[in-house]
Amino acid sequence: MVPFAGYEMPVQYPAGVMKEHLHTRTAAGLFDVSHMGQVILRPKRGMEALCLGFEALMPVDVLGLAEGRQRYGLFTNETGGILDDLMFAHRGDHLFVVVNAACKEADVAHMRAHLADVAEVEFIADRALIALQGPGAEAALAAMVPEVAAMRFMDVGVFPWQSNELWVSRSGYTGEDGFEVSVPEAGAEGFVRTLLAQEGVAPIGLGARDSLRLEAGLCLYGHDIDTGTSPVEAALTWAIQKARRAGGAREGGFPGAARILRELAEGPERRRVGLRPEGRAPMREGVELFATDGTPLGRITSGGFGPSVEAPVAMGYVPASYAKIGTVIEGELRGKRQPLTVADMPFNPTTYKR
Structure with a gap:
């Protein structure tokens, strides 16, 4: 157990990080992600006004x-940097938002400050959040809540289990098919114990959660993205829908639009890329990157050994001219420079149920 964003969190269980990682890829891994922030936005003047107000905070199509x-979103600042990344769902008469643990107080204050005219911002403090990920996730959860089997990637729904109301999304942050389930605090332990009793379900800690998302090429806020990084630099342009881009129905109108729209049109000066170090030794966050002629390029923002790909993997930022797949660069590891190759992401194929 270690401190993480003000919580005591498990790095690993007795099986260890490697086995937990591989178990999630082959069966079903259960993660307690209750440290994440859960927020409900209730409209004051109808859902359209709420959606327009919410999308004024990010370059994403909410309306x-x-x-x-459900959809992935990014709060941006006036210089086009990322304040936080988040998930938000349209649940009929309100929006349900899940934000990162370390940013949740700032995010709630940000929403209250900017959505005062269109929304009641309700922070949910009495519900746990459980992620169930892997090819066995559907069978395990459907044994308790049969309706979830009909859901597809990014669907959301509300279902009963015993005396509890479950808020379910078919999503996660491992690259695997799976679910995230918000459950009332009073029913959380019973829900988790019942899930763990299902065949193939095992508890998974922060160590494997990090290696799983790294293999999936997914960003970790505060490491791969931050207030100085734009969504375009971060290779998150897939999250910016046509309606918010140049020529779209609601072009711009979000913080940092001038920079983000310019980078979409002209390309950014640097880009987040996947990296494959040679050999077996992982290159971790902070490793400095260089061109083969010694020119400094940037640094690794996430790195480690990928148990599923049986090789080290990493992500980092390099000038756009070095971002082409197959480009060979160098990383300085223990005083020696060793080669890495710019690689496509994800490193491990995703298995979302489309």
């Missing part, structure tokens, strides 16, 4: 999100 669906 076009269908009821019963």
